[in-house]
Structures are given as structure tokens and as C-alpha cells.
Amino acid sequence: MKVVHYLNQFFGQIGAEDKAGIEPVVKTGPVGPGVLFQELLGSEAEITATIVCGDNYFAEHIDKATEKILAMITDYHPDLVLAGPAFNAGRYGIACGAICAAVVSRLGVPAITGMFAENPGVESFRKTVYIVATRGTTAGMRDGALKMARLALKLAKGQPIGPPGEEGYLPRGLRKNYFAPETGASRAVTMLLKKLKGEPFLTEYPMPVFDRVVPLPPVERMSEVTLALITSGGIVPKGNPDRVEASSATKYGKYDISALQRLTAESHETAHGGYDPTYANEDPNRVLPLDVARDLEREGIIGRLYPYYYATVGNGTSVARAGQFAREIATELIADGVRAVIITST
Amino acid sequence: MVLELCSVSVEDISWGRKTILDGTALLVHREGLLAAAKGNDHRITSVKAFIARPGESVRILPVKDVIEPRVKVEGKGGMFPGLISGVETVGTGRTHALRGCAVVTAGQVVGVQEGLIDMSGPGAHYSPFSRTLNIVLAVNVKYGTSPHEHEEALRLAGLRAAVYLGEAGRNAKPVDVERFEVRSPFTPKRGNADLPGIVYVYMLLSQGLLHDTYLYGQNATSLLPTLIMGTEIMDGAIVSGNCVSACDKNTTYHHQNNPVVRELFKRDGIDLRFLGTVVGNCNVTLPAKLRAAQYGVKLVEFLCADGAVITKEGFGNPDADAMMYCAGLEQMGIRTVMITDEFAGVDGASQSLADTTPRADAVVSTGNANERILLPPMEKVIGDMRVIERMAGGQSGSISQEGITVELQAILGATNELGFEFLSAREE
Incomplete structure (x- = not known):
């Protein structure tokens, strides 16, 4: 299968913050962390192209940049798109999320990225894109790339995806049904006894925070x-x-x-x-x-x-x-x- | 108070010249069953009976209620007190339950809140009644019968049929005996006083207007929360009269086999003390909800509970009652676990409940009822297929060449909030 990888200017080996304004460019084959990804993906997948874009350019021209990058990706007819990982870099995280979301919704091609849980890109895109949990810094590159590669291959092959804890992605905020090993009644009594003993337990549905609407002043006349x-x-x-x-x-x-x-x-x-x-x-x-x-x-x-x-x-x-x-x-x-x-x- | 609930095994069911249990094969005399179901009810114009077995290509809809056939062989009272037998207290002695079979009332529909049962295919994973040998009653009533009279006629016909079939198990040898013993909460058995005391808070959906549950024949709508022995529950004191969405409707069968009561009895004296059950209703007005929750919390406190399990029926409106019980109990220092299903939208992206309290920190989810499922066509339909488009969980265009696409909401018992099933939901 063919893979396209997205990177920012730093990981794409163009330059540091002073090059953050560059427009998207295409490079053939894997670049930077792409070399590691290629190793992890093995012979089943080939990174045919890498698209590199400056973080500032993307942040300042989100719509235009997305269109440009989407067109570049389309040219390579990939079976899978990888972005990042972006660790805790906010602008980069948003770019990775936005590109993956566009690839999934508009090209119908599986896409995956990786970020630190507190990256602002997580909140914006976790419902639409699989985001693998990484550490906050590049020290987590190998571990993050390993989880991304494993999940990416599963997605590309259309295999069923397990829960976040098992697969390593950040929860998407989507409620999905599954059959538990015990009945609800049995789980309830067990949970209550743990709660009473002060032992750790996991609620199956954390309470949502509701919108509170402040009433407007009464209508005059x-x-x-x-x-x-x-x-x-x-x-x-x-x-x-x-x-x-x-x-x-x-x-x-x-x-x-x-x-x-x-x-x-x-x-x-x-x-x-x-x-x-x-x-x-x-x-x-x-x-x-x-x-x-x-x-x-x-x-x-x-x-x-x-x-x-x-x-x-x-x-x-x-x-x-x-x-x-x-x-x-x-x-x-x-x-x-x-x-x-x-x-x-x- | 000791109840021995005995399982009489039924592994096959067929029509016969009289109604008897021959080994594990139940033979049913059809005319006798029909006559029993109809009783003297002049509102009923006709009753038809069908057999539906697990694995068959059969779809039953719309289903109103499911009842386990039982017979009282020893001890006070009879089946379904206050509705079929007298009002004598039940919950002692011996009761034989015909395990593996059930009476299903179906046919002409009261509201649009009934559900379906598939006897095979993917839908069969979601309903406990896909695994029972079902005697299905299609009951028709006189034209012009009011919905409330119609509901009563169907409810009683199902109960009478269950009593008629249950009688066949009177002299059978049980394969299993569950012994349930109620002890006074104020005299703990020696040696186990350190175990946490648990009370079960059992909310009965009862809002009037076809949302009714019966306790000894009395509509729980006008009830203040009260105490009931676990043995009474397991002996048929609570009967469903509800026309609500199928997935989390507590049928009479669910009440007869309440899994929380069973679980608490099982662990009583081992890792907990089962102190008792508080039954309450869920009314529709705010003062009625507050009154019930406060009164119920007081009873739980009176029983010196350390913890409580709260169960529900239905969704939306009853979410508010459940949260009031939860917040009220936690405020008194009584730890809670609540069992609820979820309505998180078809994609699972929405919040799941209509009300909330930060104190509900221990919740068991019995699944997202909005999740969709494609049910392939069945060779035989008992009832009326077309109602699926109007049924809660169905929609216009539900029926296609590939089958019917419905939300789990339409499948009877799929997300039961007594915790009867294994289904749950998690965040992905």
C-alpha cells in the first residue's frame, strides 16, 4: 500500500522557527521521522511522498493550505496518510488534525496522527480522527511511531479497532457498545463494594458537564x-x-x-x-x-x-x-x- | 422469610392434546391456553397463539410484555397477587418456575412504544427473549376500546396464560433450587456485622398514562416509596403495565428475575449484608419527584445502609429521579452505584443523559440505545411488520431489501437498566 506522510518544517528538515512561514512542498519518499515509520511499517507499506509545510503558514492560511496539501496528497493516490506526530506543538498539532480530518472526510482514505494529550489539536479533532497518545517531547518518538504504525496498518486493512486503552489512541468522545464479561447487575454490586472499601474503580459513564443557559431579562412591551x-x-x-x-x-x-x-x-x-x-x-x-x-x-x-x-x-x-x-x-x-x-x- | 425458587427445565415446546410437562418437553393444549388467556374479558375479541423457538427465522413485533410461567407449590399466596390471585403476601415457601420458556404478548399495539424480538440473526444477541422458547399471544380487542382498557386487557391475558402454563410444572422435579432468605436488617447475623450493608433502590417507571407498574395489583403511580422483601419481588409481586421504549422496558419477566436482587442475595453474608429493597415510582412533576426521592432516601438511611444500588426504567424523565436519589443518598454519606443506559446519538457523540449530578461518580452503563443495527429479513413475522416505521427506534424508511435498520431501542430488553444483560458502552 502507498502512504503519504505530513510533517512541519522542522521535522521535514527544512529549518527551525525562521522557516515556519514556508508554503507546502512535496518530497519523494520518507523524510526525517518518515525513515523510522518506513522501518516500522515494514514491507507492507511504502511511504511514497512526504509533504512539508511551515507551521505559521498553515496556521495563517488554514483553508488555503488544507486545499493545497489535499491536492498534493490526491496526486499520489495513497491508501493511508500519516501526520506528525506533533507531540505538544500546538500549531503543528492543529495542522496534523486538520489534514487528517480533511483526508478522511473528503478522500475517504484512513489517516492517523499522534499528539500529547494536552495538545490543542486533540480537542479539535479527536472526534473525527484517530490521534495516538504520545509523550510531550520528541523523546517519545519511537514509542509514538510504533503505536501509530500498528494502528495505521489495522485501519488501512479495515480491521476492527479496539478501545483506546488497547490501541493507544486518545479517546474520541464517542460512546460505543460492547459486550462486557459480566452482567450489568453483577458489575454494579462489584463496583459498589470497591467504592465502599475505598478501592479504585472505574465508572462506566463519567457524568457530562451540561450547558447552563442564563435566562435573558424579561421581555418588555x-x-x-x-x-x-x-x-x-x-x-x-x-x-x-x-x-x-x-x-x-x-x-x-x-x-x-x-x-x-x-x-x-x-x-x-x-x-x-x-x-x-x-x-x-x-x-x-x-x-x-x-x-x-x-x-x-x-x-x-x-x-x-x-x-x-x-x-x-x-x-x-x-x-x-x-x-x-x-x-x-x-x-x-x-x-x-x-x-x-x-x-x-x- | 425464605423463598425457594425452583427451576423446572423446559427444553422443548409443542402443541399437544393436553397441557403437560413430559420430562423437559412442554406440551400445550392450544384451546385450553387460548381460553385461559381470554378468561372472562369481554373486551377481548380473539386470541391467537404461536410458538417461536430460539434459532428459528422468526420476528415477533410489536411485543408488549413477557412473563415467566410459574406455579406456587408451597407457602402463602399465589401468582401475580392483586391481579390474578388474591392480595396475600407472597415470597415464602416454594415456587416452581418453568425455566427456558416465556409467554409473550404481542399483536395489535397499544401505543407505538412496543418492541421486537428476533429468534435468530444479529438481533438475537440483544434480547434475552431470543433465547427462550416463546408462547406468543396475539390479542385483539373490541373496536373502540380505550388505550388504557386495551393495555389492561393485554396485561391480564398474558398473566393468565403464564399461570395456566405454570400449572404444568406443579409436580415436576426441579433441576435447581435458589434459596432466598430475608433477615431483619436490625439483627445482623453473628460474625458478619463488619460487612457493608447494602440497600437496593428499585425505581418503578410509573407516571400514569400507560406508564404504569403494579405492586400487589396497585398502580405504583400513586405510591410513596416503601419497603419490599427481595423474596416478594422474586415471587411475582411486581408486574409491568408499561408501554415504553422496548430496550429499557422492565417486563414482568425482568421483575420476576430481578438480577440485582439475585446478585445481592447471592453475596449476602459473604461480602455484603443485603438490608432490603426500597421501591419507588418516577412521577412527572417536580414536587412528586422530590417527594419520592426524599422519602426513599429516608428509608434507605433508616435501614442503616452503607451503600445502595439504584436502578431505572426508561430514559429522559426518569434520569431526573435517579439523579435525585443518587445526590440525596450521597449527601447522607450513603455510597451509590447507578445502573443506566445511554442515549448518546447514533454516532455516540452526544451526551447520554437528560440530567446529571456530580455525585454520580459510579455508574454502570448498559449500552447506547441509539446505536443502529441491520436486522435481515425473517421467514416468518408474528404480528405486524409495518409498525416498525412508527415504533420507537424505527423510522420512516426502516424497511429495505436488506432487512430493517433500527436503533437497539426497538429490541426488547437490549439495554435493560436492571443490569440483566452484558451489553455496555465505553468511550472510544
Whole structure:
């Protein structure tokens, strides 16, 4: 298999900090640490080219540099791309991560890099790229390269990749299922006894840190404000035209209510699979309060009701996906001058 | 209080002229079973029965509940007190369980929250009911029956069928006897007072509106947390009435075979003292959650617990109850471990729970329910294949030439939060 290796100006043997501004160049065959990688990869893989770019040049022209380097890589039709290792060098780490991410997503070719856990490139790219854990300095070159080469060959051959501790890469923050040797109940009792004895134990799910949203100050002059309705309770036009899922929704709907005074059992229903739908289907206003919102509009308590509402299903829908829906919906609402929203859940 | 739960082995199942256990072969008289399942319930218009064996190319959906057939052979009370038998206290004497088989209620669906069981293929790795010999009941009810009446009709039909089949094991010779003994938490057995005292906090999903669990026939929705003996749990005092996502629904079978209770009994007097079980509900309003958690924590403290295992049913809303129990107990100096599944998104990149507390530092994960699986077509479908697109865990376009693509969420018991399974999730 053919391999292309990416290095910065220092490891690419062009020069130190004074050469950090150089544009990407291609050299044939392995260079610097590439010689070690070639030795470790053995006869199965050949480093056909090395691309070298200055750290400053990359940092100052991320998009342009990525495009250029991607084009250079494409010319060699590699089966595998290696970058670094970057150890604890921040700019170099970002460059290695960005190039690997682009190679994986745009060329569909496996790519791997190596960094020290605290390199800023780790946080930015660990979810999209395998980053092998290295020491902070070049003293960790041989060990890092060994782990990178081993994992790279596995990836290139399409072999299954084990957990981070086994394979040596930094956790990517992705939750993956596996079958444990003991049942959950048995693991729970064992973990509790260890905890009680003060022995070390490993929680299977470290608690996430949640976003906390600071509420905005109350809306002044509600009577002049356009109000919108949003629900995660799954109220959709009868027949669920957008096929919003009963659980783990991948989409939301935007529905016209400009001509409606209230929802009815004939016009709307819930698509939600996590609660008893009987009462929502009987009177959908119970979940999406269009009836009372119209009252408020008539009474002049709010300026105007936004002519559309948005609906999704909150049941088992991942927080990341919900965040994405929220950003898209908020952008539209702000563009349309909506100043207040009532969100109903179930 | 001593319960001897005896395993009567069932290794084959077929239709016969009467319902008897012939060695390890269960012969079932179909008409007798159907009549027992229907009982005097005028809401039920028809019942059909099927047999599904492990390894067969069979898919069952939508499934509502699973029940282990059992019979009380000695001691007080009967099966499923308060629903089928009287309300006499259970959990003493001898009970015969027909191990290896189960009653599965399926067919016409109540909500869209039921699940599927594959008897072979990749999906069979995820459900314990892919490994049991299943008597599947497809129950139809009168047109116009309300969802709540419908749920009750199906629930009771399944329990009656399990009692009918259980009777066949009355005179059988058990292959294994599990002896569960409850001792008063206040008089520790001599010599083991140094062992840590453990209480089990058993949250029953009970929010009303088809999310109900029954304790001696009483809906736990209106329950304040209370004490229950482990032997009562293992003797059928708790019955599922839940229409929730399949992966982490605690079916009646799971309650009858609660793995945490079993584990704590097994290690009682060896490396821990099993002090008791606090059952609580999970309601939907904040005051109800706070009331239940505080009341429950107080009971655990009263039992002089050093530690507690907390289990859940369902996800999202019940995450909040679990965190309240956890934080409340840890605040009292009672160490906890919580069992939960995860909803980390299809790619596993999202945070997994809807609520959190920094005090939950010891968590057992029973897997990411959002992870997808392709289930190849089966030769026979018991139930209705089309509901998969509306089922929690399925989606529009779930069905293709290669089979159906679903989240594990759709597979019954896949990420059970009593810790019944081996599945877990880790960060990669």
C-alpha cells in the first residue's frame, strides 16, 4: 500500500522557527521521522511522498493550505496518510488534525496522527480522527511511531479497532457498545463494594458537564412582540407529512398556522412515542397551545403570533441533535423578527 | 422469610392434546391456553397463539410484555397477587418456575412504544427473549376500546396464560433450587456485622398514562416509596403495565428475575449484608419527584445502609429521579452505584443523559440505545411488520431489501437498566 506522510518544517528538515512561514512542498519518499515509520511499517507499506509545510503558514492560511496539501496528497493516490506526530506543538498539532480530518472526510482514505494529550489539536479533532497518545517531547518518538504504525496498518486493512486503552489512541468522545464479561447487575454490586472499601474503580459513564443557559431579562412591551410556538411534544399535521420519528428524531417540521384559530383532532396529532398520546390526539392544543395564543393575540397581550410553528419529538433525541435543531430554528426566527418563544415539552 | 425458587427445565415446546410437562418437553393444549388467556374479558375479541423457538427465522413485533410461567407449590399466596390471585403476601415457601420458556404478548399495539424480538440473526444477541422458547399471544380487542382498557386487557391475558402454563410444572422435579432468605436488617447475623450493608433502590417507571407498574395489583403511580422483601419481588409481586421504549422496558419477566436482587442475595453474608429493597415510582412533576426521592432516601438511611444500588426504567424523565436519589443518598454519606443506559446519538457523540449530578461518580452503563443495527429479513413475522416505521427506534424508511435498520431501542430488553444483560458502552 502507498502512504503519504505530513510533517512541519522542522521535522521535514527544512529549518527551525525562521522557516515556519514556508508554503507546502512535496518530497519523494520518507523524510526525517518518515525513515523510522518506513522501518516500522515494514514491507507492507511504502511511504511514497512526504509533504512539508511551515507551521505559521498553515496556521495563517488554514483553508488555503488544507486545499493545497489535499491536492498534493490526491496526486499520489495513497491508501493511508500519516501526520506528525506533533507531540505538544500546538500549531503543528492543529495542522496534523486538520489534514487528517480533511483526508478522511473528503478522500475517504484512513489517516492517523499522534499528539500529547494536552495538545490543542486533540480537542479539535479527536472526534473525527484517530490521534495516538504520545509523550510531550520528541523523546517519545519511537514509542509514538510504533503505536501509530500498528494502528495505521489495522485501519488501512479495515480491521476492527479496539478501545483506546488497547490501541493507544486518545479517546474520541464517542460512546460505543460492547459486550462486557459480566452482567450489568453483577458489575454494579462489584463496583459498589470497591467504592465502599475505598478501592479504585472505574465508572462506566463519567457524568457530562451540561450547558447552563442564563435566562435573558424579561421581555418588555409584550404587546409589541411577535411570539412563536415551538414544541418537542411531536404535534404535527394529521398524517405526519415529514415523518418525524416517534423517537430519536432526526428532523423537525415547520408548519403554517396562519389560517388556524385552534388545532383539532381532525387537523393535528402527535408523532411522539414516549408518552400516552390519547389526550394529545383528542385535543392537540394541550401540547401546542395555539388556542390560548390566539386569545392573547386578540386581547392585545402579545403583538402577533408568528405564522408558523416548529415541532419535533424529544423522545430519546440526542442532545447534540437537539442543539443543531435549535440553532437552525433560532436563526430563522431571529431573521423574521421574532422576539419571544414559548416552548412546550411533554 | 425464605423463598425457594425452583427451576423446572423446559427444553422443548409443542402443541399437544393436553397441557403437560413430559420430562423437559412442554406440551400445550392450544384451546385450553387460548381460553385461559381470554378468561372472562369481554373486551377481548380473539386470541391467537404461536410458538417461536430460539434459532428459528422468526420476528415477533410489536411485543408488549413477557412473563415467566410459574406455579406456587408451597407457602402463602399465589401468582401475580392483586391481579390474578388474591392480595396475600407472597415470597415464602416454594415456587416452581418453568425455566427456558416465556409467554409473550404481542399483536395489535397499544401505543407505538412496543418492541421486537428476533429468534435468530444479529438481533438475537440483544434480547434475552431470543433465547427462550416463546408462547406468543396475539390479542385483539373490541373496536373502540380505550388505550388504557386495551393495555389492561393485554396485561391480564398474558398473566393468565403464564399461570395456566405454570400449572404444568406443579409436580415436576426441579433441576435447581435458589434459596432466598430475608433477615431483619436490625439483627445482623453473628460474625458478619463488619460487612457493608447494602440497600437496593428499585425505581418503578410509573407516571400514569400507560406508564404504569403494579405492586400487589396497585398502580405504583400513586405510591410513596416503601419497603419490599427481595423474596416478594422474586415471587411475582411486581408486574409491568408499561408501554415504553422496548430496550429499557422492565417486563414482568425482568421483575420476576430481578438480577440485582439475585446478585445481592447471592453475596449476602459473604461480602455484603443485603438490608432490603426500597421501591419507588418516577412521577412527572417536580414536587412528586422530590417527594419520592426524599422519602426513599429516608428509608434507605433508616435501614442503616452503607451503600445502595439504584436502578431505572426508561430514559429522559426518569434520569431526573435517579439523579435525585443518587445526590440525596450521597449527601447522607450513603455510597451509590447507578445502573443506566445511554442515549448518546447514533454516532455516540452526544451526551447520554437528560440530567446529571456530580455525585454520580459510579455508574454502570448498559449500552447506547441509539446505536443502529441491520436486522435481515425473517421467514416468518408474528404480528405486524409495518409498525416498525412508527415504533420507537424505527423510522420512516426502516424497511429495505436488506432487512430493517433500527436503533437497539426497538429490541426488547437490549439495554435493560436492571443490569440483566452484558451489553455496555465505553468511550472510544
